[in-house]
Amino acid sequence: MRLKLLWVGKTQESWVRTGIEEYAGRVKRYAPLEILEAREEKGAQAATMRERECERLAKLIPKGGKLVLLDERGEQMSSPELASFLSKNRDQGTQDLVFAIGGAYGFTDSFRAQAFKTISLSRMTLTHQMVRVFLLEQIYRGFTIINGEPYHHE
Numbered sequence: 001m002r003l004k005l006l007w008v009g010k011t012q013e014s015w016v017r018t019g020i021e022e023y024a025g026r027v028k029r030y031a032p033l034e035i036l037e038a039r040e041e042k043g044a045q046a047a048t049m050r051e052r053e054c055e056r057l058a059k060l061i062p063k064g065g066k067l068v069l070l071d072e073r074g075e076q077m078s079s080p081e082l083a084s085f086l087s088k089n090r091d092q093g094t095q096d097l098v099f100a101i102g103g104a105y106g107f108t109d110s111f112r113a114q115a116f117k118t119i120s121l122s123r124m125t126l127t128h129q130m131v132r133v134f135l136l137e138q139i140y141r142g143f144t145i146i147n148g149e150p151y152h153h154e
């Protein structure tokens, strides 16, 4: 199973980039991981920016890829539940599990409708930049749970 992380715009803060590099490196011990960046839209109305950014995200989804959205309105999962979601997909032969993080204006309804699952990390709104690190850390945590490694403590 290959993992793809899609997001909108460059990672601006160096301390966020450091976190991404750290946890992306850890995740790659368990599964091939590719991070793909959609260009951020600027200077238009929120709805137009959301629309254009989602069109760009949609183009990055490989054919047959299973789309998982990160969204505050999604389903809240525990880390063991995320681990079992990852292992189930791996065992069922999912080729590309594609996680998408929206831009500052989130997702359009039509992009939401393409998702196979929508996950919330919290009911609070987090910055789309920090969500990149939180998601990578949870995926890493998930793999350590799958492998019975001493990282996650109940």
Ligand SMILES: C[S@@+](CC[C@H](N)C(=O)[O-])C[C@H]1O[C@@H](n2cnc3c(N)ncnc32)[C@H](O)[C@@H]1O
Pocket (backbone or CB within 6 Å): 069, 070, 071, 072, 073, 100, 101, 102, 103, 104, 105, 106, 107, 119, 120, 121, 122, 123, 124, 125, 126, 127, 128, 129, 131
């Ligand atoms: C600043 S938020 C967008 C807020 C936008 N007003 C909305 O309603 O979706 C940018 C992106 O960060 C991610 N995000 C923010 N908070 C999140 C949370 N609690 N759980 C999961 N993803 C979150 C989502 O992918 C979201 O599209």
